[in-house]
Amino acid sequence: MLDKTDEIEYFAMKEAVPSLPASWYYDPAQHERELKAIWSKSWNYVCRSDTLDERLAYKTITVGNQNVVVLRDREGALKAFYNTCRHRGSVLCTEKEGKLGSALLVCPYHQWSFAADDGRLVKVSSFEEPAGFDKADYGLFPVALVEWRGCVFINLDPTAEPDPDALFHRSSENLANFPMETMVVAHTWRAEVACNWKSFWENFNECLHCPSVHPELTELVPLYGRRIVNPKDLPDWVDHEGSEDPKYRGGLRDGGETWSHDGSAQGHVIKELTEDDLARGQTYATTYPSMFIGAYPDHARIVRLLPLGPEKMELQMEWLFPQETLDDPSYDIKNVVDFAIMVVEQDSKACEISQLGLHSAPFEGGVLMPEEYHVRDFHTWVKAELGK
Ligand code: FES
Ligand SMILES: [Fe+2]
Structure with a gap:
């Protein structure tokens, strides 16, 4: 009998793929190799x-x-x-x-x-x-x-x-309407995280962890509650094509305007953005190994990571706003800043817990599940850089 999922195009992987060797997350010699082959050769x-x-x-x-x-x-x-x-x-x-x-x-x-x-x-x-x-x-x-x-x-x-034009590994085109040149940094936050730098990117690249790690975020972005990042990740997208339910179409919950504690943009949606920009809710541009930009209807957030050792990294976040938003004394940046810190601290804790488990003597490496195709792509990139 023909399996229906054979005909439908979707992003999730159909076969199990091995993860990177566990030792790559703590071995100092491997870390040295990555500093030379990746960090010393990247923008x-x-x-x-x-x-x-x-x-x-x-x-x-x-x-x-x-x-x-x-x-x-x-x-x-x-x-x-x-x-x-x-x-x-x-x-x-x-x-x-x-x-x-x-x-x-x-x-x-x-x-x-x-x-x-x-x-x-x-x-x-x-x-x-x-x-x-x-x-x-x-x-x-x-x-x-x-x-x-x-x-x-x-x-x-x-x-x-x-x-x-060649800086970003995952497209920056969607940021075209965000006035990146003129937005200003209104807040900077830094923390050390006790994990390998690759664990951060793996976590960034999947939402299999979202329902358990991010209860508040999955409420704001209902699609994440289904453990996926794109409506077309799973074959069931055809059953929900054209749905207005954010659980299936993606974007923010009904009434949600931006990534903030109460979902409100406080009347300061960035004026250059189109309907499509707003409907996405979040827009990402990624440049391995050091940075991604998350852009939201009223602000952008730049996340930078730097390796501090095989099992330690520094995380920095900068929040950017149009000057006119900052000039409004009634706009409270804490609404977006504290929300992102909460989400990132949830991720950091998950990465630190994962780091501790990786040392287990019989554990030589894990396996990627269907939804983790962006993690597979990241691993492919790491291995390609190491092989150059
Ligand atoms: S002047 Fe710089 S090391 Fe002597
Ligand atoms: Fe997360």
Whole structure:
């Protein structure tokens, strides 16, 4: 007999697929491999460019074990250098962010001075320059930088070609109507999570966990209550085609306007958005391994992750709003900020619990279920990067 599901196209997988080896989530040697093959070769998100608005303002970022300083030079251009002095290797900027006192990066150890504009060595502190020493040979090591719609990315790969259109692994096209360039960061939140960085992406890429981990979110996004992320994940979509029930069509619950505690956008739906943008409820753009953007009818949220070790990562969230929303004293950003923190803390706890179980001696690796096809795609990407 013909199985009906054979004819219907849907996204869920039909066959079980092995997950990654369990040791890849805690083995330091594997972590080193991933830092070299993935984190040192990808465009990693640093910050919004409006958070480096002043000339000579800087931020430092540590990608794996590589520390980089990103700054705005005297002309207003963004530059990035390894945060390492060419004399004997001291760190140059010791703070996470700040403003240079002059257009020079001065080493705190023996005061070598480098030009913020191009990293060239301007001055050494010795009484004379010795024979065989040429300042031109000791400029700061540059780091590739690209800006996409107000988001700053760096790449440690010296051969990386800055191509803003190739940054995202899952499309950024749906963000076209969000005024990303002009939205401003109104709140930043950071936390450490005791899990491998890949566990975060796996969790992000499936909703099999949603009903048990996110009771509030599944109420706001009823489709998630069915443990899926797209109406066409399961073959039963044909039975509900054209349904207005958000459980089947996706989007927010009836009356829900945005991702917030009470579902309200407080009268500040972003004016550039179309009916389709609003109907989606949430719009994602993903760039592995460091960042995704979640955009909602009244705000956008940028989530950045950085690996701190095989079993630890840093999570950062920034909330962006149109300036006019922030100018309205009656708009309470806590409604969206606290909601997202609650959801992310629920996910973080799930990832930490999962991390603890992975060490079990007889557990060599898990298996992916039909709804986890985005997890499979993420694993395919990880393996491809490691194999390059
Ligand atoms: S290490 Fe920087 S000046 Fe000596
Ligand atoms: Fe989740």
